[in-house]
Amino acid sequence: MSTVTPATAASAESAHAPAELDEPAPVFVARDSRTEQIVKILIPTVMLAALVALWAWYVKAYEVPHYILPSPWRVAESLIKDWGTLSAALLITLKITFTALGMALVGGVGLAILMSQSRWVELALYPYAVILQVTPIVAIAPLILIYAPTTQSALLICAWLVAFFPVLSNTTQGLKSTDHNLLNLFEMYGANRWQTLIHLKLPSALPYFLAGLRIAGGLALIAAVVAEFAAGSAGAQSGLAYRLLESQFRLNIPRLFAALILLSVTGVIIFAMTSVVSHLLLRKWHESALKREN
Amino acid sequence: MTIDPAQAVSSDAHASASRPLVSLRGISKVFSNGTTALQNMSMDIRQGEFISLLGPSGCGKSTVLRIIAGLGDPSSGTIEWPTSNHDASGKALPEISFVFQEPTLMPWATVFNNVWLPLRLKGISKQAARDRVLEALEMVGLEKFAEAYPRELSGGMKMRVSIARALVTRPKLLLMDEPFAALDEITRFKLNNDLLHLWEKFGWTVIFVTHSVFESVYLSNRIVVMAARPGRVVNDMAVDAPYPRDEDFRTSSIYNDYCKDASLALHSAMGANDHL
Known part of the structure; x- marks a missing residue:
């Protein structure tokens, strides 16, 4: 048989090439x-x-009266006047929230991968992850405060415990939801465990993980605040939650509102950040990030 | 005595053609729920054949395909690959590709990366695989869509990508599990023709699972008719019509005769124990 030169192959192709003319043009969003x-x-x-x-x-x-409900102007005034105290507290709260979130991501994804690779690990560890999740954090906080070396680390542990579970459970679910035909395909082409994980399981778990991330982001902040309420920390290392309580004790309601607004804004920013990350990672291919056109 | 080189070559070619590519010997498959999906199936698949496995749902035609592909072991029986390489432990390393009923593309990867996948899993870099991937895409007429994502393509185009991915490894045996069943008729006819052209040009062996009598007669030179409960072979007929086949063949009397034969074989098999 003569060798087919690229030129003849191309011309032979184009002779009966399935021209895309008769198929609908690709739909770009x-x-x-x-x-x-x-x-x-x-x-x-x-x-x-x-x-x-x-x-x-x-x-x-x-x-x-302003000690019941201050006007927006008083709140704004307090926000500016007390910015020194409030921003320091905000920084502490942010530090706890984001450190806890980061640790939750590493721990949650890591454990989910481990559990997806070994049924034994899953059977051994998953129940404890559930127990940690369903036990109210406020109830464990006093114990953590006793065991943790510093108040800061106790707050961090509390926030981590709360943020960790949504990441774990969503990622686990995602890793289990891989298309079976694609798994068969990978098996047929001789993919090893590592390749299947990197090229198939992790990408297909990504939408689930990102849903977990959005929940965990909000929960990390909530837990950082709740833990601080429970810990009742004071002094230079105190976060926004303590400033909130302190303002209440002193009937400094404008400052309480200011702290509250800072917390809300932080929560909104975290939500927006996780949404943007999610959108950027999924916009090319996942239904959730696509605009529906009819 | 001098040996005529041409003759030597032809007799050689003949010898390899007579050795089957795959031999199924008494293959049975019983699922864990007790269903006998396949009972004592034996057949030889010769190089260059275009075989259709034709049968109603539940006759085990997809199960045969999966077993040949190495997805799941048979409950009993053996599969031999007389002409394929074997690894040190004696396990056959057949060069096969599989096309599923669904396109089964990775939605997060571009068309290029989807087709690159089989080579990527063999450790071939994107740069090294580039020519082969583009060649495979050209075969199915999608070279302009290398950077598109699967969701941007029509159903027929997704199936073409799936076929390109199967072809990129240059397989000897192409296994197709009702690949066009979910497509509309116009697209299906078109893909039928394109598949035949590629097959004629490259001469692989194809095992094509279908429940369409018309599709099986149009495409194949051998039809294996199967029946359900338990899954088994009831007829093995040759379709002696010349290639290339085109739309004229679809309306010819010989095509009609074969369709009639295949339908009869299918219905007599179903009539025996099927009252659904």
């Missing part, structure tokens, strides 16, 4: 239109302004 972008920003902004205006009007119209 359309970007948001300009107006939709504007509306997306405009509506929440207007809503926020309306709510603040309502709040300001209510305080003024009904002459609510």
Whole structure:
């Protein structure tokens, strides 16, 4: 048989090549239109302004004393005036939250991979992960406070315990949900465990992991606050939760509101960050990140 | 006496052609729930054949394919690969590829990376695999879509990618499990033709599972009819119509005769113990 030169192969191909003409052109997802972008920003902004205006009007119209409900201006004033104390506390809270989240990601994904590789490990460890999750953190906090070397590390452990489970359980579920046909395919092409994990199981678990990350991000902050309430730490190392309690004791309600706003904003930023990460990683291929067009 | 080189070559070629590529010897498969998916199946698959396994659902045709592919062991019986290489432990290393009913593409990977996969798992770098991947994509007419993601493609195009992935390893045996069953008829006819062209050009052996009489007659030169409960072979017929086959063949009387024969074989097999 004569060898087929690329040129003849190409021409033979094109003679009966399955031209893509008769198949629908690929559907590329359309970007948001300009107006939709504007509306997306405009509506929440207007809503926020309306709510603040309502709040300001209510305080003024009904002459609510500032130690019950301060006006938005007093809260803003307190935010600026006490920024030194509040920002230091915010930094502590952020440090605990993000360290705990980072540790939860490493621990949760690591343990999920370990459990997916060995049924024995799963049987041995999963029940304890569940027990740690279902026991209310406030109830374990006093014990942790006794055992942990410093208050900071106790807070960190509490926040980690809470954030860890969603990452673990979602990633485990994702690793188990790999398409069976793709698993067969990998087996047929002689893929080893490592290749199957890297090229198949981890990418297909990614959407599950990211859902876990979004939950864990919010929970890490909540746990950091709850743990600090339980620990009742004070002094230079105290976070926003302590400042909140302190403001309540001193009836410094504007500062309490300021601390509360900082916590909310932190939570929103964490949520937005995890959403952006999720979107960037999935936008090319996963249904959840695609715009539906009908 | 001088040996005519041409004759030597031809007799050699004949010898390898007469040795089957795969031999199934008394293959049975019983699932853990007690269902006999396959009972005592024996057949030889010769090099260059285009075999269709035709039968109703539950006749074990997909099970045969999976066993040949090495996905799951038979409960009894053996598979021999007389012409394939074997590893040190005597395990056959057949050069096979599998096309599933679903395209079975990795949604997170581009078309290029999906087709690269079999080579990547063998440790071939993207750069080294580039030419072969693009060649495989060209065979199925998708060379312009290398950087697209599977979701951007139509059902037929996804199936083409799946076929390109099967071809990139240059297999000797191509196993296809109802690959076009989920496609519309127009796309299916087109892919039938494209598959035949590629087969004629490259001369692999194909085992094609289908439940369509028409598809099996159009494509294959041998049809193995199977029946269910228990899964078994009831007929093994040759389709002696010349290739290349095209739309004219689809409307010819010889095509119709073969379709009639195959339908009869299928229905007599189903009639025996099937009252569904």
